[in-house]
Each structure stands twice: as C-alpha cells, then as structure tokens.
Amino acid sequence: AAGVIQSPRHLIKEKRETATLKCYPIPRHDTVYWYQQGPGQDPQFLISFYEKMQSDKGSIPDRFSAQQFSDYHSELNMSSLELGDSALYFCASRSRSKNIQYFGAGTRLSVL
Amino acid sequence: LAKTTQPISMDSYEGQEVNITCSHNNIATNDYITWYQQFPSQGPRFIIQGYKTKVTNEVASLFIPADRKSSTLSLPRVSLSDTAVYYCLLNDYKLSFGAGTTVTVRA
Numbered sequence: 001a002a003g004v005i006q007s008p009r010h011l012i013k014e015k016r017e018t019a020t021l022k023c024y025p026i027p028r029h030d031t032v033y034w035y036q037q038g039p040g041q042d043p044q045f046l047i048s049f050y051e052k053m054q055s056d057k058g059s060i061p062d063r064f065s066a067q068q069f070s071d072y073h074s075e076l077n078m079s080s081l082e083l084g085d086s087a088l089y090f091c092a093s094r095s096r097s098k099n100i101q102y103f104g105a106g107t108r109l110s111v112l
Numbered sequence: 113l114a115k116t117t118q119p120i121s122m123d124s125y126e127g128q129e130v131n132i133t134c135s136h137n138n139i140a141t142n143d144y145i146t147w148y149q150q151f152p153s154q155g156p157r158f159i160i161q162g163y164k165t166k167v168t169n170e171v172a173s174l175f176i177p178a179d180r181k182s183s184t185l186s187l188p189r190v191s192l193s194d195t196a197v198y199y200c201l202l203n204d205y206k207l208s209f210g211a212g213t214t215v216t217v218r219a
Binding site: 004033035042043044045048056058088090092099100101102103104105106108 | 144146148154155158161199203206207208209210211212
C-alpha cells in the first residue's frame, strides 16, 4: 500500500539559511499535518491543511510557512534557520472518511 | 494541560503480555482513542483505534471502559522488536502528543 512520502530524508543547512521540506500524502487523502520532533522530545504539531486551506495551527514559528498544492502535496518552508530547528520533521496524511493519521518516515534537518 | 497520562516506562520479557493503561479524564464525546508506536528516528506508526468497549486487530487489543476515562493497550506475546515508545492520543482532529511510554522488551 502507498504510504506518505517525505523528501528529502536528510538535510544539512547552515544558520540563517532556508530549507524546504516536501510531503506527498497517501492517494485520496485530503488532509496533511506537519509535526516537529526535537532530540529526546515528543512530536509537536505545527500546522495542518485540508483541501489546500490551512485548517489548524500549532507551535509553528513565524519563520516557517507551509502550503498545500492542488495535487495535495505539501511543502514546509523554513527561513532564517536556527540551531534549535534541528529536528525530525514528520508529515502525516488523513482521509475524511477515517480519523487516522498516517505518518511519513520524516526529514531529519540538521542546522550547523 | 495534558489530555492523556500514561506511564513513562515499562519493562517486559519476550513472550509476555504487556498492558499499558492511559488516563484521559477529560475525554470529549467526539474523541477517539488512538495508539501509535514509534521507533527511534522513525515516524509514528498507527497501532489501533477505538471509541468504546473492546477493539482487536492483528497486533493489539484496546480495552475501553464504559466511562471512557481510561484505556488499556494490550500487546500479546511481545518480542524484542516491540521495544519502542507507545503513545496514547485523543484525536478529535489534530494529534497532541504527550509523553509516551517507553516499553523495553528483554530476552
């Protein structure tokens, strides 16, 4: 079965640089969620999109933005990167008919 | 305020049954109870979801009493590969991860 695809799997950036993370949801899933998991921490909800519109917002810094495109894939844009942004970033998708989120393998971002 | 409370850690041995109880005193009427498993550096993996009574699938069982203020995930005959963090979540829409339970299975 198709799963949530995230790219890239690993990303290394310098401080103050920008990064773009991509998420391709499971086919026919219309809702996408982004989570951040710092070292030794639990995942924290960042933002979500339903039918290409932002549906909820969590603890997402103002330096971050995201959008969902017409093909339902989503991108998380991160600017002015800080050392504290180093984390695993997970994307999850969900269909309207089932209240279950399925997670991707994540993108590991390292800010040096 | 944490929506769910579960033990920080549990130890077990191969072949034993592991039961993890989660408290959710303020569960809302439209909340489902969902459990995820997470291995280090991997995305959370859906295990099981329930609303009330008992749900069973090929990997686990979920027991929910009538008042729904707690739930118990039961993992039958665990193996070393079941060593992971287990999260109990109430999902009305987005998932609010609290501190999960680190289950360590020993040989």
